[in-house]
Amino acid sequence: MSARDEIFANIRRSLGVKGNETIRKQIVQDRLERAPRGVIPTRGQVSGEERIALFKTMAEASLATVTEVSSAADVPQSIALFLRDHNLPATLRMGDDLRLKAMPWGETTLEISHGPSEGGDLNAVSHAFGGVAETGTLAMISGPENPSTLNFLPDNHIIVVSAKDIASDYESVWNRVRFAFGKGSMPRTVNWITGPSRSGDIEQTLLLGAHGPRRLHVVVVREQ
């Protein structure tokens, strides 16, 4: 008997089932189909300005910094200012995201490079798939548009998120993922990011910048 078969046989013996019971199969099918949401905290169930404000408060509580701009065209200037204010070099790496590419980077003196990170980049910018107001979390999706390495290797990670993509809860983001990728399918990687990298492993003291970015800066774009 293969390991797989023996494990299944053992599980079924312990549970006292055969595995072909119609009712059990129906219950499982149904749950996978319906994906019930469970208990959703009321905290995030606000809309409009209130939701953006909650997202900002929660992201800042996770030690990210947040700035708002009124249009996508203002993003390059805002990022250039952030880098200057923190005495960081005027370099920036990004993927092939069309929303980022369409921004007027030429209006700044930033030296832009494209593609995934190989570990030598100080600053990177990615565009979020969405945000979650409940905990100030950003949802990132892998792909050539926003390579996953940009989320982790640079010292300073800047995430651009459209205000309209900031949802109340995680479940609303999953609905959008299903709409984009099909029910039951997922992008290779979804990263939820809530603040910059940290560790408490030495004497339970919180220190920022463990292996991922030392700084997480979020730019919320109010209008498209």
Added chain:
Amino acid sequence: MNVHSTSPQFKQNAARALHDAQLQKALNNVKQGFIDKRKAAADKLPEFEALRDSARDIKNHTLEHLDLYLEAYESKVKASGGHVHFARNAEEAREIILEICREADAKTVTKGKSMISEEIGINHYLEANGIRPIETDLGEYIIQLRNELPSHIIAPAVHLNATQVEQDFRRVHTHLDAKRDLSEPVQLLTEARAVLRERFLAADVGITGANFLVAETGTSIIVTNEGNGDLTQILPKTHIVLASLEKLVPTLEDASQLLRVLARSATGQEMSVYTTFSTGPRRSGDADGPENYHVVLIDNGRSSMLGTSFEEMLRCIRCGACMNHCPVYHAVGGHAYGWVYPGPMGAVLTPSLIGVDQAGHLPNASTFCGRCESVCPVRIPLPKLMRHWREREFERHLTPASVRSGLSFWGFFAKRPALYRLATRAAMAGLAFAGRQRGRFTWLPFSKGWTKYRDFPAPQGETFQARWQRERKGKTA
């Protein structure tokens, strides 16, 4: 063979721990930090208790239908281009992992934090076969340098102080300037970051655990604060996920419910910094990510726990809240428990996995104060399950003869209430008389275990039962 245990020597381990000044200093960090942080996070979320119920129900539902959810999960992983391997026990898991590493022609393997990888002892096995495993979670990295097991499931190096870490870094990082300043914890962190960054970029295979597996999509989930688990899985060509069977949940919504209680119970964070959902290998057009994605599903005793009173233990999501709130863990730390899983969850799980004959002391190392159960995010009745182990230990005649004869002696009276009342009244009156001068005893027959360390207070002369009766009569009269 699982990784070696010293659980049978729990008493000696505990005695040594109590006299270890460094350890006692480090354990203060557990008492002070975790409890307040968890409470603050729970208090901030009005739905927290309802979410705990929801988390418990999701786990129960999944366990009842585990065979079917496993099948659904397996087919989804395959559909996304990944491979699923089944391992009955630690040996099989190690062989599968070694085989994948050899196929990848691996020289070094980076590792994200994974308790199941500790359980199967993969590091020593890879090393013995010429492959270098490198732990990348800061705490795990530190204990790997010291050749120790984790002493806590989410804070593996919680038993150490910064000066000890400094000594280890100086001993191992000999390529760096010997006169460098490492007096601040942040300097230790920066040094580890730089050393490990090179390892991340050079590794051929990345091994992570999984906090959850999602049947709906064939997704594995890891949760970290450092980002080490992500660098482990996106940089090397091959990503291996190690997971025990009970990590499964039905849907992304179910995972989201559990994630809402996990970080809050563990570190008191609203959400961990990085929660990563991985589904299969690199897609066409991807600029990064692993080219091969393997999942090793490990039973190692879990399927036999289903359908028994210990099935409830399979709900555990490894948050560490039970040990953070345990007075015994606070006193002796994690290593005294002698195997991979310490604290109350370890006291229940370890006998299931390595046998009650090996780990029978662990469920006895509890005052049954109940704090563990009161904070468990999936409401595992830990004291009840420890009591079940005590009963089994007794049934199997593993309890020492002195305890057994003591219990039989007590049992003889307990089964004869009139005699019990008479005997206890006589004993209490006698002790009260004997101790009337000093109000305490420094020595009593058959009680050396107690009086060696502290005085025994002299009784007031009346038994609890007698007082209860007297006061009840007073009330009804």
